[in-house]
Amino acid sequence: MATATLFILLFLCMFIGMPIAIALGLSSIVTILACSNDSLASVALKMFEATSEHYTLLAIPFFILSSAFLSTGGVARRLIDFAIACVGHIRGGLAMASVMACMLFAAVSGSSPATVAAIGSIVIAGMVRSGYPQSFAAGVIANAGTLGILIPPSIVMLVYASATEVSAARMFMAGMIPGLMMGGILMIAIYIAARIKGLPSQPFPGVGHLMGTGAKAMGGLMLIVIVLGSIYGGIASPTEAAAVAAIYAWLIAVLGYRDIGPLKGVAWRKEGESLIGSGFRNLFMMVLALPRSATDKEVNKVIGDAVKTSLMLLFIIANAFLFAHVLTTERIPHAIAESIVGMGLPPWAFLIVVNLLLLLAGNFMEPSAILLIMAPILFPIAVQLGIDPIHLGIIMVVNMEIGMLTPPVGLNLFVTAGITGQSMGWVIKACLPWLSLLLIFLGLITYVPEISLWLPEYIDSLKGY
């Protein structure tokens, strides 16, 4: 009864064009009123919890802010020029480079939507500019972005490790090869698609041009160095690194490149100016420019854009938490999982059912919430059937990746829609071909446990644990 109310209402609300966030929230709140004796006050409390207790999700607005500065400030243009100079002569080269960028970023970020936000907002525009169809670009990035939870470190893996008491380090190791493999598969697919579709490639511009664009792009390239360096160098957590990136992007756009803001059009060195003179003049102007950019219209417009995209995403996520809360209080996932336990399946069939269940859950809930509910139920059965807990964990994570791309609740879809300004239907269609790749990959991960288990076992044997 509760399940029916919840889902019928959700689809009805979406059908008549209600914003997704409100559709999720309204169907949840009505279900609570109709089918439980929870009070409206505690629903409000839950809403506040959903908006105020997910620190890691703050990486999303931070990266959106930093990329807003990068793209408006012309920094992105220079980065893209450089990327085209590097790999533009390979068919599909830019798309492959973007996948690589996603993998690199995934290796430091624990979150999938944050990966899409960080990389996508820069490279999608770049791909379109060099002649890729926008849907191709968006599909590639939304998919490559899911690597964020497979390539370690990963928040989802940490959640699994603590829910099942397996080692987080081993989980991380286990995600390494599958993550690289999925990245590889995506790149091969891009190459094939590029051949078939005749995607653009440009003649190699020469080393001189390459170095030139590289030097101009340095300010933007440093962003990646700063983000990765501050995490690996023990300076910041991934969320903090996102904030550092935002501040850096503001400084480089306003003070460095001066494409926007109070110093717009001000030359670093005027004709006939001495080096020292220019140094003092710049220093003086830059100090003044910091407070002045607070009232600068262009800077404010960039921040306003970031506000808009961040708000949309965070409000959906908050309502998605409420939706998951209803599923949990009504014990819908429990009931399904327990009936699977009752079926008494052999290992191979059990894994099929687990995959189907997780894919289904991924359509409606957020990964951490699914793992917290499902892992403790499925884990003991898997162990009984002789399935390695680490292997089960990787299967679950890959399922969660797919869940990020499936409607109605798919965070990567929302982020992609946000940064391309396209409709949800458009984004879903763009992701579909790549999603089928992920499904094949899931089959591979499920039935070839060695892909996940080889590395952690090898490393353990080296360290003698």
Next chain:
Amino acid sequence: APIEIKFAHVVAENTPKGKMAIRFEKLVEERLPGKVDVKVYPNSQLFGDNKVLEAMLLGDVQLAAPSLSKFQKYTKQLQVFDLPFLFEDMEAVERFQQSEVGQGLLKSVERKGLMGIGYIHNGMKQLSAYDPLKAPADAKGKKFRIQTSDILAAQFEQVGGIPLKKPFSEVFTLLQTKAVDGTENPWSNIYSKKFHEVQPYITESNHGLLDYMVVTSKEFWMGLPDDIRPVVEKSLKEAIAYGNEVAAEKTKADRQAIIDSGRSKVIAMTDAERQQWVEAMKPVWKQFEDEIGKDLIDAALAANQK
């Protein structure tokens, strides 16, 4: 319809608290079939630790067991349990909690509409860090992640450490990359949160306590029918006693599992070394004496004598 009791907690079902909740559910439903319906929600499925007490006051959760430092804004008295080196071992903790003063503390949250039913153990806290901590001087200049509590902040400041707050999702990476040097946790938390995989040294300091209080709302409790309340209370107390047995075993098992994993070196403390730490951190007692109450601190100290 049966009376619904929702028991919300934030840990897994296989932990002492989780097992205690399930035992309670079983006992009550055996003894009051059809009259009371207990539903246990583990893993913060219903509400997180920061919101569960508020949800209880709104009448949407009936039982919870947050850690004692979560009551900081409801009463100052329970902070006595956060003071460093106050209890010598878990036996002393148990003696104090069962004493008249300890049982009286359960009532200290009544003014805010809550009621303590009993204490459930997690265990004594250990110091973990990237470098070995032997003497208090080793903690100087080191950054420690703490849970929300003024006392815990003061405790690390006493030895020249830098207390920091970060949510769990961030802490793991921060510890791994050495952006934060160390933290404090009972054995079972170190093991379940995998901190031993990123903290090469754990000093067996037993310097503080991390326990929980099983709590209900006064309004709900007083509203229970007279023939039901005593049965619920009896079942809860039995479940708590059972949970505490499990906790003692789990502490031993997890400590051993951490040693066996080989990922972290466990450093034992001699009596003399321990005394140095006690001397270094003891000023914190004085600092919070007015807030907590001197008689309360003295009563806790007295529990160290058998």
Next chain:
Amino acid sequence: MLSRLLHSLHWLEEAILRLLLVAITLLVFTETVLRFGFDTGLLWAQEATLYMAAWFVLFGASWGIRSGAHIGVDAFVKLLPDFPRRIAGIIAVLMGLVYSGLFVYGGWIYVSKIKMIGIEMEDLPFPKWIALSILVIGFSLLAVRLLVLLKQLITGEADGFNHADEAKESMKLADEINEEIGMNNGGAR
């Protein structure tokens, strides 16, 4: 008069939202710099960050309606002819009003209860109910915005959540910017 009031409200909201986003970013940044560079921390920073994030989202939900920030699935609605589409829009807005109404009511009870019990925030020296009051404020503002949208749907000024005059509005703004800075590509995206 009313529309002037709504216009200034919109402007004020946007300024506050920008301020919140920048403040959160700066706070997390500062905390990182203090920890790494100066071996010190701000014990209140975590709580301040998280509460500001909550204010950002709950305060901004209503502003997002006006700015067309919230995405929806409009594939089906687009297939409808003009009149039924407006009817669907009106139903959607009415349901949205139910949503915000329920939250205003629930939030009110929650905030009053916390005020009555009188607890403070963990690290910041404010009564907790003040921090929570954004629930009531935010969802009330959302209701106001939805009412405006409802009126526009009835009179035919808008035909759904992404109302038509939004594009014009932003073009006007872009032109204003262009005039002021004397450039011809200033507001282009």
